Amino acid sequence: MILNSKINEIKELSKTSPVLAVGIPLAMFGESTIIEASIPSKSLGIINTAKGIKAPSWFYGIVKGNESHQIIINNIDSIDKESQEKFYELLKYKAISDVELPADCKLIVLATDLNKVSETILRLCLLVK
Numbered sequence: 001m002i003l004n005s006k007i008n009e010i011k012e013l014s015k016t017s018p019v020l021a022v023g024i025p026l027a028m029f030g031e032s033t034i035i036e037a038s039i040p041s042k043s044l045g046i047i048n049t050a051k052g053i054k055a056p057s058w059f060y061g062i063v064k065g066n067e068s069h070q071i072i073i074n075n076i077d078s079i080d081k082e083s084q085e086k087f088y089e090l091l092k093y094k095a096i097s098d099v100e101l102p103a104d105c106k107l108i109v110l111a112t113d114l115n116k117v118s119e120t121i122l123r124l125c126l127l128v129k
Contacts, residue, residue, distance in 0.1 A: 014106035
């Protein structure tokens, strides 16, 4: 029961600011758009190709309404602190390549070891243990 109230608190807080949740299993959040921390940086931006503009599939799904607007960055502490910085624009501005996410998007970052989370990520997120 305590875990359910913590999940509800995280979901509520994430409406206004990114939330870093420590020790909460991914499965507890229900339907979400999952971005694994190990995602290549090129999949966090919109690029111009010979065939036109190319957005990451997760971003395209959110904008088109096919994916959940609850975005979870999973296992942030599984990559080194420097690599975690690739999520800066997404967490600070709720945008990629200067293109904003829909206003109702919620950002949740999951970690198991707070000591392995970058100071930058900690400053951008509300912390829930």
